Amino acid sequence: MTDFVVEGLSVHYGGVCAVNGIGLTVPAGESIGLIGANGAGKSSALKALMGLVPRRVAVLRFGERDLSRVKARDMVRHGIGYVPEGRHVFAGLPVEKNLLLGAYARPWDARTRAGLDEVYELFPVLGEMKNRLAGALSGGQQQMLAIGRALMSRPRLLLLDEPSMGLSPKLVETILAVLQRLQGQGLSMLLVEQNAKLTFEATSTCLVMENGEVAMSGSSGDLAHDSRVRKIYLGL
Amino acid sequence: MKLRVAGGRSLRSRVAGTVALAACAWLLPYRLDTYMIHVANVVILFAILAVGLGLVMGIAGQINLAQIAFAGVAAYATAILTTRAGFGFWTAALLAILIASAMGLLVGMPALRMQSHYLGIVTLGLALAFTNWVTNAHVAGGAEGISGIPAPELPFVDLRNDYFFYYVELIVFAVTLAFGLFVVHTPLGRKMRAMRDDSLAAGAVGVEVPQLRMTAFLLSSVYGGVAGVFYAGLIRYVAPETFSIANMFLLLAMVIIGGRQSLVGCVVGAVALSLLREVLVDYPTYAQVAYGSIVVLTVVFVPTGLAGLPKRGRALLRRIGWLRSERGVVPRLGAFRPYAEEPPRNRGNILRLADVTMRFRGLTALQDVSLEVAAGEIRGIVGPNGSGKTTLFNVVSGLYRPTSGRVLLGERDMTGLRPHVLARHGVARTFQNLRLFPLLSVRENVLVALDQTSVLGAWRYAVWQPGVWRHNRALRAQADELLDRFGLTAFADSAPGELPYGTQRRVEIARAMARRPRILLLDEPAAGLNGDEVRELRDITRSIRSSGVTVVIIEHNMGLVMSLCERVTVFASGRIIADGTPAEVARSPQVVEAYLGDSAMSEDVPTEASR
Numbered sequence: 001m002t003d004f005v006v007e008g009l010s011v012h013y014g015g016v017c018a019v020n021g022i023g024l025t026v027p028a029g030e031s032i033g034l035i036g037a038n039g040a041g042k043s044s045a046l047k048a049l050m051g052l053v054p055r056r057v058a059v060l061r062f063g064e065r066d067l068s069r070v071k072a073r074d075m076v077r078h079g080i081g082y083v084p085e086g087r088h089v090f091a092g093l094p095v096e097k098n099l100l101l102g103a104y105a106r107p108w109d110a111r112t113r114a115g116l117d118e119v120y121e122l123f124p125v126l127g128e129m130k131n132r133l134a135g136a137l138s139g140g141q142q143q144m145l146a147i148g149r150a151l152m153s154r155p156r157l158l159l160l161d162e163p164s165m166g167l168s169p170k171l172v173e174t175i176l177a178v179l180q181r182l183q184g185q186g187l188s189m190l191l192v193e194q195n196a197k198l199t200f201e202a203t204s205t206c207l208v209m210e211n212g213e214v215a216m217s218g219s220s221g222d223l224a225h226d227s228r229v230r231k232i233y234l235g236l
Numbered sequence: 237m238k239l240r241v242a243g244g245r246s247l248r249s250r251v252a253g254t255v256a257l258a259a260c261a262w263l264l265p266y267r268l269d270t271y272m273i274h275v276a277n278v279v280i281l282f283a284i285l286a287v288g289l290g291l292v293m294g295i296a297g298q299i300n301l302a303q304i305a306f307a308g309v310a311a312y313a314t315a316i317l318t319t320r321a322g323f324g325f326w327t328a329a330l331l332a333i334l335i336a337s338a339m340g341l342l343v344g345m346p347a348l349r350m351q352s353h354y355l356g357i358v359t360l361g362l363a364l365a366f367t368n369w370v371t372n373a374h375v376a377g378g379a380e381g382i383s384g385i386p387a388p389e390l391p392f393v394d395l396r397n398d399y400f401f402y403y404v405e406l407i408v409f410a411v412t413l414a415f416g417l418f419v420v421h422t423p424l425g426r427k428m429r430a431m432r433d434d435s436l437a438a439g440a441v442g443v444e445v446p447q448l449r450m451t452a453f454l455l456s457s458v459y460g461g462v463a464g465v466f467y468a469g470l471i472r473y474v475a476p477e478t479f480s481i482a483n484m485f486l487l488l489a490m491v492i493i494g495g496r497q498s499l500v501g502c503v504v505g506a507v508a509l510s511l512l513r514e515v516l517v518d519y520p521t522y523a524q525v526a527y528g529s530i531v532v533l534t535v536v537f538v539p540t541g542l543a544g545l546p547k548r549g550r551a552l553l554r555r556i557g558w559l560r561s562e563r564g565v566v567p568r569l570g571a572f573r574p575y576a577e578e579p580p581r582n583r584g585n586i587l588r589l590a591d592v593t594m595r596f597r598g599l600t601a602l603q604d605v606s607l608e609v610a611a612g613e614i615r616g617i618v619g620p621n622g623s624g625k626t627t628l629f630n631v632v633s634g635l636y637r638p639t640s641g642r643v644l645l646g647e648r649d650m651t652g653l654r655p656h657v658l659a660r661h662g663v664a665r666t667f668q669n670l671r672l673f674p675l676l677s678v679r680e681n682v683l684v685a686l687d688q689t690s691v692l693g694a695w696r697y698a699v700w701q702p703g704v705w706r707h708n709r710a711l712r713a714q715a716d717e718l719l720d721r722f723g724l725t726a727f728a729d730s731a732p733g734e735l736p737y738g739t740q741r742r743v744e745i746a747r748a749m750a751r752r753p754r755i756l757l758l759d760e761p762a763a764g765l766n767g768d769e770v771r772e773l774r775d776i777t778r779s780i781r782s783s784g785v786t787v788v789i790i791e792h793n794m795g796l797v798m799s800l801c802e803r804v805t806v807f808a809s810g811r812i813i814a815d816g817t818p819a820e821v822a823r824s825p826q827v828v829e830a831y832l833g834d835s836a837m838s839e840d841v842p843t844e845a846s847r
Contacts, residue, residue: 012554013734037766038738039568054551085737085764086669125622136596139668139760140621162737166668166763168620168792169832194766 002028002079004157004188008058011041011048011212018044020212023059024190026157031179031189033199033220036209042192043085045209046161049190050082051075062157076105081155085162085192087142089149091135095126098134098145102152111154119148122178139166147178157188164195176202200224261406265399273398277470279510280405281307281463286490286506287416287499288459294496295425296452297432299356301484302343305363306460307467308479310336312370314468315382320375325388325469332468333461340457344450355449363481371476381475388469401470412462416499418701419455422708423687424694428452430673430684437671440633441685442659442751448691482524486513489527493534495541497675504542569739569769570723572776575783580612585646586755586786587632592641594627594810601627603810605641609755609788614781616797616818617790619807620831625790626668628807629757632788633665634658645755660688662754666744666761668790672732678743679728682715685750715750722746722776737764745776755786762793774800794832798822806831 004026011019019041026032034042048055051072060068062078070078090098099119103112120127123144129137134145147163163179164172172195179202183189193199199206200220207217208229216229223229265273289303310332317328339362346358370376377383387396388404395401419425430438431445439445468474486509494505509527516523538544580586587609594602602624609615617625630636632643634655643651645661653661673681689707696704719725722742732740741761748756758777762770774796781787791797797804798818806814806821808830814821821827 016734038764038769039736043737132599136599138622138626143621162764166621166760166792168618169794171621172792194764196766 002063002156002188003061004080004190005059005061006049006057007060008056009045009048009060010056011044011053012056013044013053018212019048022207022209022212022214024207024214026188026190028156029183029186029188030205031183031191031203033203033206034190034192034209035194035196035199035206036215038194040209041212042209043161044212046082046159046190046192050080050159052082073105076153076155079154079156081150081153081158083146083150083158083160083163085165087139087146089134089137089142089145091133093134094131095134095137095145096130099126099130099148099152102149103154105153112152115152115154119151122151122181123148123174140168140171143167143175144171147175151182155187157190158182160189160191160193162193163191164193164198172198196224196230258410262403265402270398273402275510275514277398277402277405279507280402280409281467281470282487282490282510283503283506284409284412284459284463284466285487286494286502287413288456288463289487289491290494290496290499290502291416291419291425291428291459292452292456293491294498294502295420295432296428296449297435298347298449298452299353300343300359300453300456301356301481301488302339302359302363302366303456303460304479304481304484304487305366306336306339306457307464308366308370308474309339310461310464311468311474311479312376312382312464314465315377315385315474316375318385318468319382325386329388329465329469332465333458336457336461336464337454340454340460341450343457344453347449347453348446360481363484367476367480370479376476377474379476381473383473385468385472385474387472395469398470405466405470408462408466412459413499413503415697416459418704419697420499422697422704423683423689423711424451424691424697424704426676426680426684427687427691429676429680433673433675434671436635436655437667437673438684439655440635440659440665440667440671441747442656442688443684444656444691451691451694486527489531492531493541495543497540498543501541501543508542567726569742569772570720570725572723572772572779573721574775574779575721577782578784580784580786581754583611585609585644586611587788588644589628589632590642590644592628592631592638592643594624594631594636595639601810602631602638605810605812607805607812609786611754611786612781612784613803614777614787614789614801616801616804617788617807618792618794618797618804618821618827618831619813623807624810625807626759627810629665629759629788629790632658633663633757659751659753662751663757664748664751664753664755665757666741666748666759668759668763670737670740670744672740672743672747674731674733676732677729678724678732678735679712679715679719681732681743682718682747682750683711685747686711686714686718688751718746718750722749738766738769741765749780749785753785755788756780758787758789758791760790760792762791762796770796794822 007023008021009019010017010021022045024032034045036042044053047053051070057068062080065078067075067078090101099116103115125141126144126148134142137145143163143166150158163175167175176198179189191199191203203220205217206220206223208215264276268276285303285307289300292298292300313332313335314328317323317331318325343359343362347355371379393400395404427443427448431443431448435445490505490509491502493509494503495501513523516526534541538548585608589605589607592602592605605628619625631638634653637652642649650658650661719728724743724746727735727739732743745761762773765773770793777787777800801818803816804818804821805812806827813830814824814827
């Protein structure tokens, strides 16, 4: 099966260690959450996994394939999708072109077209606005576009960095429903979130990060009720 | 602990390096024959030109293809004034520099209205027009050029001697480089760098972007003028091809290879490429190919130029493990120190929108929105994504000019004013997607906003530098105070991009507050914050309000909105659908339907007032 296995992942910026030798496994079809305060190293870990910042890693494996030396642009080709923190849509291109660029790494075929329709079904508002420039969308719509764009590469594992950021309460529910639906279709997910409720509902297991290390981990259900986690790491 | 270690080289080693370099430059003529000293003299002129081009392109981010033409104007003016009008060299030189600066202002004029890439075309046109004119004009000697320019006269020194000329040039070069570095590290250059990084955000913190662009062109034309004058004095002959577009591209190559964003890098590039040109002087066919290849290789492999090499080298050494990386951890945000309480500076309504409509090509983002915010209030703006909330902020802060309707601040009509004007009238804002200046440190980000002086005050740079320096020092003290208040001291020297999202949001609030605005617009400040951080944000916002600042806040975190705002305005599809106290609004069925849904998902912040 295509488990995503990481061991000994470190990230350094200048002289500072943002992530210090963490390990995690995303079993096929499972969703794992990564939570913790701002500055704990969650986003850095995700960026490093995707190859967007220089990484040092002992093991980075997706199924049988070794990805430890694979660059970001090729991570997509190995079935790993990424939704960046802060959206990063192509502001000067229409919505549909943004989505099609998500499929850039794949051959253009009937499934690309079908992929577009799927995204429009998940997020009807994107279908309504497919000819509008992405830069003219509201923040929340851009967030949907970023998720849709990642899905266009038909990933088997999706790395999501704060997909709920800047979304209205109602839309956060929509996102949760979308994530659960994708999971039902067999997509694995690694989710970095500040919205603890969303994380606990969308994932089966959570890792709590602190100072670049994994402070604790457990089933999402347990952690959601663990008063220590709630108080110290989530500030709830 | 400092996040960035790269800047840790001590001042003493820097001073020692400068002194050693200066000594080498002083002793250099003793090792050079008459031909090589001439080459050295030309190299210095290119270095001065490169510093000027670095200022306008690397620091201010404006494309300038007229730098050589500026030098040409000054050189020709010197030639014409000395040979045809009989002026002495120095009088002619002074006038020539003034004429070159006038050209700089002329080129910069369109900058008041135009975007920068169009401006590049304007400068190219000017450069071509200049060579064309001097080739054809009788007064400029046509293709033959003008010869017989007198050497600059100095008491006791014969400047026809290239060795003596070298020392004069060296001193001029040192002064111009020092002045350039002074500009870069004081308010004027800082604003230019901010404008280069993000001109929109620069406008929003009060930087007069159009005037600043023009100033940048003026500055580079002065450098062009100085180089041109000394060129005329050194060669004592001017001809059109010296100031051709080919040499402009050579100069451009120097700046790119050296590293645009560092003036010292520009000098290094100028020296390196001039020497290469000397080596290739016998192979003119290959010279152009060689310059071209070097530029391409630089852009591909060291986009930051030679000046960026040391940093990249260190990063590489660290990655392969030759240089030990510190085991430091990312510092935590400090606690916020509340402001002293003050009554609001205004009474009545501080912000009033009357029937504001905003249309973009067929899309109506705001439809007849009328809204009043009382001074001293914390007003919440909520609504589904895409309902026009951020558009509202963009209209109020001057990024958009509304299609119709009026925006009033206090009693004054502010409709359609530019962002920097509004910023100077007390409107400050943060951005939903964060718009910090990425190449400035956190402290510099705050400093840009702190400086209240206008670009027009830049004349102080020419006459009274110690005053500028003192002003800069005072600003730094204020910046450190502000960073301390917001718990950001540990991040003062970091690049914003290195910081976690939540910390960057805090920096944006600090930057917005630097100007002590009358009204603060916060666009989703709680996005990406966890529970504790949201509570801190709530305390910060309350303290900002108690210090006399009116706050308007767009937020999806309903817990925060409920506990913070006196009144909440609800938007949907560009219209206001409800307005009232948080409790009233939350009960309105329209709001629940359009916005909240089954709001179990909203991050709830405990509302106990004790925390």
